[in-house]
Amino acid sequence: LEDKFYNLHFAPYMNARGESEGVVVVMQDVTTQQKLDQMRKEFVANVSHELRTPLTTVKSYTETLIDGAIDDREIAMQFLSVMEKEADRMTTLVQDLLELSRIDNKQMQLDMRPLDLKEIVKETIEAQKIHIEKKGHRIIYEADEEMIYNMIGDSARIRQILHNILSNAIKYSIDPGTIHVKLYKNPNIITLQVKDTGIGIAKPDLERIFERFFRVDKARSRSQGGTGLGLSIVKEMVELHHGKISITSKPGKGTTVTVQFNVS
Ligand code: ADP
Numbered sequence: 001l002e003d004k005f006y007n008l009h010f011a012p013y014m015n016a017r018g019e020s021e022g023v024v025v026v027m028q029d030v031t032t033q034q035k036l037d038q039m040r041k042e043f044v045a046n047v048s049h050e051l052r053t054p055l056t057t058v059k060s061y062t063e064t065l066i067d068g069a070i071d072d073r074e075i076a077m078q079f080l081s082v083m084e085k086e087a088d089r090m091t092t093l094v095q096d097l098l099e100l101s102r103i104d105n106k107q108m109q110l111d112m113r114p115l116d117l118k119e120i121v122k123e124t125i126e127a128q129k130i131h132i133e134k135k136g137h138r139i140i141y142e143a144d145e146e147m148i149y150n151m152i153g154d155s156a157r158i159r160q161i162l163h164n165i166l167s168n169a170i171k172y173s174i175d176p177g178t179i180h181v182k183l184y185k186n187p188n189i190i191t192l193q194v195k196d197t198g199i200g201i202a203k204p205d206l207e208r209i210f211e212r213f214f215r216v217d218k219a220r221s222r223s224q225g226g227t228g229l230g231l232s233i234v235k236e237m238v239e240l241h242h243g244k245i246s247i248t249s250k251p252g253k254g255t256t257v258t259v260q261f262n263v264s
Helices: 031-066 073-104 117-134 155-171 218-223 230-240
Strands: 006-014 020-029 112-116 138-142 150-154 178-185 189-195 244-250 254-262
Touching (some): 031 073, 112 155, 117 155, 155 178
């Protein structure tokens, strides 16, 4: 009873002669409603906070520029590049929010076509190569080149799934490490695995990893341009494709993300 919320309704209990014999109490379990309300409130508070933070930065840098910093070209350029980064972060946040809202309202239009997952994986790795190399990471890609990893899916969404998982592996590997991308298939299931040697995730955090806005280390995520929505979008996208996602991790050792699609 402790974890639950109830609305209580009282009514007098009358016997056949119309005399009051006691009270009838109706307990209405409103736990689900309460939890949903709570989640909605937290979500709105999170969105407001996440938008206000970059806005505050942009505003204070603008003021400093107006107050004279604009005359120092070097400082002005520094400020402007921070402002650009913050504006980019806000754009990403709004895009992610719109995406989630479309999913929630079941308005997500999926363009389902046959595709070869192997090609998408290769292209996504290629697109991120510059970030991988900049941080000194090594990437190993492993798949049976002869095999066709065909599935029916929305290629833009599948790309997004891969992009988010791979960019997390890059972001959360502080020292140069190895990112291992593996694709394999048994007759009915294609498995995609992204394994990193990064900072890892402790068990209590791992349980909350798909929650919207959940981040193990807010400052670190923010400094990397993260919104805390990436993995929740990934999970929704995987499920829209009737797939499964799981994450295992060891703090200080690394993280493995596994996505499976049924292709029977
Ligand atoms: P973010 O935008 O913060 O990266 P995500 O939803 O993609 O948001 O991830 C949520 C949090 O999970 C991250 O802030 C980070 O703390 C943790 N995380 C995700 N992927 C990894 C990883 N490969 N290694 C370590 N931590 C990770």
